[in-house]
Amino acid sequence: MTQAVKTLPRAVPASAMMEALWWVHHRAKNKSVYNLTWRLACDKALDPAALAVAWQALADRHEALRGTLHQRDGAIELAIADHVETEPEWVTIDDPGSVPATELIRLIAEEIHSRSFDLDQAPLARLTSVTVGDERELLVTFQHALVDGWAVQLLMADFSTAYVAAVNGKPPVFDTEPPSLREYVVESQAARTDGRWDTSVKYWRDVLDGAVTTTVVADHHRYTGTGGKGEMLRFALSDDAVDGIAALAKQYFTTPFVIVLAAFQATLGHGGGGPDVCTGVVTANRMTQQEQALVGYTANLMLARTRVSGDESFGDVIERVRDDMWASLAHQAVPFPVVYGGLTETAQTRLRDAIPMLLNYLGPIGNDLSLGDVGLHMRLAPNRAARTDMGIGILETDDGYLIDCEYNSGRYERETALRLFHDMDAVLSAGGADSNVRMSTFDIRTKTGPAYVEHQLTPADIGATEMPKSAALDQVRRAWTEVLGTGPAGPDEDFFATGGRSLKVVQLMSTIEAETGVALDVARWLTEPTPRRAADQISAEDTGADGTLIELRAGTGGPHVHLLQGAGGSVQDYRDLTAALPADWRITVSQERTPMTSVPEMAQVFRADLDGRPDLLVGWSMGGQVAFEMAAAYPGVPVAAIDSTPPLGYEPGDDFDELVYDTFAAAMAGSLGATLDGSPARTSAGDPELAMAVLAAHLTAAAGQPVSTAMLLDRWTTFRRHTVAATSYASQHRLGGPALIVGADLADYQLDQWSEQFTRPPTRLRVAADHYSLLKPPAITEIAAAITRLRQQK
Numbered sequence: 001m002t003q004a005v006k007t008l009p010r011a012v013p014a015s016a017m018m019e020a021l022w023w024v025h026h027r028a029k030n031k032s033v034y035n036l037t038w039r040l041a042c043d044k045a046l047d048p049a050a051l052a053v054a055w056q057a058l059a060d061r062h063e064a065l066r067g068t069l070h071q072r073d074g075a076i077e078l079a080i081a082d083h084v085e086t087e088p089e090w091v092t093i094d095d096p097g098s099v100p101a102t103e104l105i106r107l108i109a110e111e112i113h114s115r116s117f118d119l120d121q122a123p124l125a126r127l128t129s130v131t132v133g134d135e136r137e138l139l140v141t142f143q144h145a146l147v148d149g150w151a152v153q154l155l156m157a158d159f160s161t162a163y164v165a166a167v168n169g170k171p172p173v174f175d176t177e178p179p180s181l182r183e184y185v186v187e188s189q190a191a192r193t194d195g196r197w198d199t200s201v202k203y204w205r206d207v208l209d210g211a212v213t214t215t216v217v218a219d220h221h222r223y224t225g226t227g228g229k230g231e232m233l234r235f236a237l238s239d240d241a242v243d244g245i246a247a248l249a250k251q252y253f254t255t256p257f258v259i260v261l262a263a264f265q266a267t268l269g270h271g272g273g274g275p276d277v278c279t280g281v282v283t284a285n286r287m288t289q290q291e292q293a294l295v296g297y298t299a300n301l302m303l304a305r306t307r308v309s310g311d312e313s314f315g316d317v318i319e320r321v322r323d324d325m326w327a328s329l330a331h332q333a334v335p336f337p338v339v340y341g342g343l344t345e346t347a348q349t350r351l352r353d354a355i356p357m358l359l360n361y362l363g364p365i366g367n368d369l370s371l372g373d374v375g376l377h378m379r380l381a382p383n384r385a386a387r388t389d390m391g392i393g394i395l396e397t398d399d400g401y402l403i404d405c406e407y408n409s410g411r412y413e414r415e416t417a418l419r420l421f422h423d424m425d426a427v428l429s430a431g432g433a434d435s436n437v438r439m440s441t442f443d444i445r446t447k448t449g450p451a452y453v454e455h456q457l458t459p460a461d462i463g464a465t466e467m468p469k470s471a472a473l474d475q476v477r478r479a480w481t482e483v484l485g486t487g488p489a490g491p492d493e494d495f496f497a498t499g500g501r502s503l504k505v506v507q508l509m510s511t512i513e514a515e516t517g518v519a520l521d522v523a524r525w526l527t528e529p530t531p532r533r534a535a536d537q538i539s540a541e542d543t544g545a546d547g548t549l550i551e552l553r554a555g556t557g558g559p560h561v562h563l564l565q566g567a568g569g570s571v572q573d574y575r576d577l578t579a580a581l582p583a584d585w586r587i588t589v590s591q592e593r594t595p596m597t598s599v600p601e602m603a604q605v606f607r608a609d610l611d612g613r614p615d616l617l618v619g620w621s622m623g624g625q626v627a628f629e630m631a632a633a634y635p636g637v638p639v640a641a642i643d644s645t646p647p648l649g650y651e652p653g654d655d656f657d658e659l660v661y662d663t664f665a666a667a668m669a670g671s672l673g674a675t676l677d678g679s680p681a682r683t684s685a686g687d688p689e690l691a692m693a694v695l696a697a698h699l700t701a702a703a704g705q706p707v708s709t710a711m712l713l714d715r716w717t718t719f720r721r722h723t724v725a726a727t728s729y730a731s732q733h734r735l736g737g738p739a740l741i742v743g744a745d746l747a748d749y750q751l752d753q754w755s756e757q758f759t760r761p762p763t764r765l766r767v768a769a770d771h772y773s774l775l776k777p778p779a780i781t782e783i784a785a786a787i788t789r790l791r792q793q794k
Helices: 016-027 048-061 101-113 149-167 181-193 198-207 239-251 256-273 314-329 336-341 345-351 414-433 471-484 502-516 522-526 531-539 571-580 599-609 622-631 656-671 688-703 709-728 748-755 779-791
Strands: 035-042 067-072 075-080 089-093 125-132 135-143 214-216 228-236 276-283 300-307 357-363 369-371 374-379 390-397 400-408 448-450 549-553 560-564 586-590 616-620 639-642 739-743 763-766
Touching (some): 016 075, 016 181, 016 336, 035 149, 048 125, 048 149, 089 101, 089 688, 101 125, 101 135, 101 688, 135 149, 149 369, 198 336, 214 256, 214 414, 228 414, 239 256, 239 314, 239 414, 256 276, 256 300, 256 314, 256 357, 256 390, 256 448, 300 336, 314 414, 400 414, 560 622, 571 586, 571 616, 599 622, 599 709, 616 622, 616 779, 622 639, 622 709, 656 688, 688 709, 739 748, 763 779
Parallel strands (some): 089 125, 357 390, 560 586, 560 616
Antiparallel strands (some): 035 135, 067 075, 125 135, 214 448, 369 374, 390 400
16 A cells, blocks of 8 residues: 655654554564454445545544554654555455465455554555455455554444445545544543542552463463464354343343353353453443544453352352443543553562453444445454454354454464353353353363463573673673563573563663663564564674575585576575586585676676686576676686576566566465466555565465465565566677577577577577476486586587
8 A cells, every 4th residue: 555644743642552552563473463454245346446535535534544653762652644645455366266265365364464564654554455256355454553443343434435425426425523533642641640540540459459360271381472373263152152141131230241251251260260260351441422433542451350159150250240340340441551550560470461361342343334335244354463362352243142262373272262162152051041050060171270370481481591691692681680680591582471561671771771872773672572682782793794605515526516596596496406416516506695686797796706617507597697697707617598588688568567476476386386277366556565465375275385475575576676687688798618508488489599699509408397397306307417418518
C-alpha cells in the first residue's frame, strides 16, 4: 500500500495501552503478533475502483487510520496526520492449478497478515482484495495499538456506506462526526496523572494481593515469549452447552459472558490450578456513548480472580464470578499497565505482565457484514503468532457459540487446547442441566497450574553458556545485574525470559548509558534482547564484508575450477556439480557480498579476490556471462557457459517484471522439487513484499513445506538485479581459448550467437533438461563429464 504522510502534526503522549503495545511490538519475535486481520469471504466480486475510493474515505474520516506511534526521549507519543494517501492491495490467481483454492487463499491470508507495520509510518492499516479461482476474500488488517475489535465493527459500517456511495459515483454521507481519538488519548492521560484512578489502583492492589495467574500445563517446557509461533483453532460448543448458557444466564440473572467465564475458571481450577484461579479478561471499556462511537483502541485487560472448590456446586462458582465481575467493572477504566505498575515488585513477579490465559467475549461481532450488496462472512483469523499461552475469543452466531483460540504452538499441541474446550463444554452442559452439580463430579482432563511456576526457566532451559570476556559484555552484565538482581547466565540470554519486563527496559537502557556513555537503539535491541546484542551496540563492532571467494573443495593437486553463480543463486546450487567433478580438483565459487549492478563489475570484483589464475571458469545462467567476462582477463583459460543468455544486450519490454517474476517463481519451485501449475499470481504493482508473500503461500501449498517470505524477498531482490544486469550485458570480447556452451532452454540460434563470441568453435552440448534441473542429476553428470573434457583441451 502506498504510504505518504503530508504533514506531521504535534504529537501527544500515547495512552497506556498504546504505549504497552509499542513495547510488545518491538520485543516480539514476530512483529505481526498484534496485527488484527478480519478475513471476509465475499459472495461476489467487488468493484476495485469503489473499494479504493471508500478506503480513502475511511482514512480521511477516522484519526486512527492516520495515526502513528513514536518514541521520543524514552516516551511513546501518538501523532495524527492531517491526510494520508491510501491504496488497496490486490492479489489474483485465476487458476490455482492442482492446489485447492480454499487452501491457497488461506495461506495467502496468513502471509498477508504476517506482514508487519512500522509503527511510525501511516497508515497502520491495509486493505487487500484476494481472488483465487472462484474464492474471493477481503482482508482488512490493522495494527492493534490503534484499533480494537469494536472499532473494526464501526469501520466496516462506515466502509459499507462509503462503498455504496462510491459505486454510485457519489461522495459518502455519514450521519455523525466521529469522536476524536486524539481527544480520547489526551483525556486518558489526564486521568493517569490527576489522581482519579487512585482509588481503582488501590482496589486492584488489594484484589490481586497474593494472586498467581493460572495456565494450562505446557506440552513443551520452553520459553517462546510474546510473538512466538502460534496457531488458530475453532471449536463449536455443543447444543447442550449452548442451552446450558441460556438457562444459567436466566437463572442467575447475568450475562452469557459471565457463564462462559465461570466455566472457564471452574475448568482451570478443577484441573489443578485452584483453588485460587486468576485469568485475564478483555473488556471493551466503552462506558460512554462517545467511547462506543470511537474508532480507536479503548479495550483493556482485567484480571478475574476467583476460588474453585470441589465440594461446591457450579452454581456457587457462577454466583462468585458474577459478583466479582460486577465489582471489578467499576474499576475497568484503569489500563492494565497502570494497574500492573502500581503493584509491588513481588506481585509483579508472581503475576507477570504477559497474562497467560485470556478470555475475550466478542459476542455477535463480525455478523451480518456487507459492502453494499456484497455479503461478507468472517473466517478464522489468519494468525501465526501467539500473544500469550492461549487467547480465547467467544463468538455468538445464529447457530450458537464458536470458540476461536490463538494458542502458543511452541508450548502446546493442538489436542491440548481442544481438550480444554471439551472440558468447558462438559461443564456448561452438565451445569445447565443442574446448576447444583458438584465440581468434584466433573472429570476434567485439562491439567493446569500456577503460571509463575510453569513459566520459570533454569539456565539449562535457556541454553546458558559462559560469558565471553570483553569490556562491553562486562558493562552490560553489571547493568543487567543491577536491574534484574542477578547476572545473565550467558551472552544470548533473553531479557524477557528470565525476569525482564517492559517496565524495566528503560531502566536497563539508562543504566547501560550511565555505565558506558552509549545510548542504545532500543527498537533494534528489542528484536534480540540479549547481552551480546547490547554489547555489539556498545562496541559498534563491524567487521565489514568478507571477501567474495569461497572454497567448496580444497582438492589434492588437481586443476582449479572456479564457479560463478546464476541470478539470485546460492553456493548450494553447485553442490551436485562439485560432487560430480574429479575428486582431486580444487573448486571455488564467487559469492556476492555487496550488491553489484552489472556483469563487468561482478567480474572485476570477483577476479580481484581470486587467489591466483584459475584453470577453468564455469558459470550457470548469468554466471556464464560473468565467467565469459572474467575469461577475457585470463587468455587461454577454458570457459563453460551453462544455459547462459548470449552477451548481446536486450531491451526489456513492458512485461519485463511479469516475466522475471514468473521465471523466479519457477526457479524457486524447482529448488523445492515442486511445480506451480495453473496461472501465475498477479499482485499490486510496485510491491515486491506482497508478491513474495503470495509466492511463499503458493510454494508452501505446492511443496508441502513452509517457505519463508523473508527468504524469497531477499532472493528476489538479488534475482531481479542480476536479471537486469544479465539482460543488459553486451560484450565486445571475442575469446580464443577452449569453450563449452551448454544448452537446455536456449534456442539453437542462441547457441549460434554464443559461437560468434569465440575465435575458435566452442564445444556445443544440448542436454535434455530444463534450465533449473541442469545442475541436478542426471543432467549434471553429463555436464561434469563435458567440463572434464574441456579442461583437457589446448
